[in-house]
Amino acid sequence: MMIRFNYLAKTRRPLFRSGFTTIAIDNRIRGPLAALIGTIVLTATLSMVQLARLHAAQSAYAAAALRLSADEPALDDLAALRKHVLDGTRLSERVAVIRRASLLHANELTWIGNHLPPQTWLTVLRYEGGSYSLEGTSDRASAVGTAMLDLHDAARATIPQLISLHDDGTGGATRVRYTLRVQTKR
DSSP, rough: OOOOOOOOSSSOGGGGGGOOOOOOOOTTHHHHHHHHHHHHHHHHHHHHHHHHHHHHHHHHHHHHHHHHHHHHHHHHHHHHHHHHHOOOHHHHHHHHHHHHHHHHHHHHHHHHHHSSSSTTEEEEEEEEEEEEEEEEEHHHHHHHHHHHHOOOOOTTEEEEEEEEEEEOOOTOOEOOOOEEEEEEOO
16 A cells, blocks of 8 residues: 655644644743743742632631621620629729728627716717727716726727816716727727
8 A cells, every 4th residue: 555645735723723834932931831830820820829719818807807897785785884893893892891991890899888988978089090089978077087998998908098188067066077089999
């Protein structure tokens, strides 16, 4: 079998190469050119991936912002409730401190009242700076001295001081006015 070749006939090019021209590339630059093209393709691919991730992050941010704006009234209510609870807690602690102090002062006042002799009467009772100021009257000055002795107690660490004592003899009856300060040490 013999094959004949027509060397004069026009050769037909394939359709996919019809618009392209062949470019001659020197063998010395084929490696760097391939690396450059690979780098460009890799950079384009990574850029597309990063753009897709950025778009996903923007969508997630928009969804979170929408949820946050929907939750904002509830967060404001929660903050107001938290402030109310903290204020209530502070108020409870303050009331407890006042109750303890009031109970302590009530016990001290009861002790002072129980240790005053029957011949002494109180007209004014003040609490100032850690000490009680007692003002009153008595039938005689010795009763005030007895009151000072009765109010001096080492176990309770009370120290009475005589501030003033003067005769208030009005209407013929002997009366003395006194002012005592009783310091309590806690």
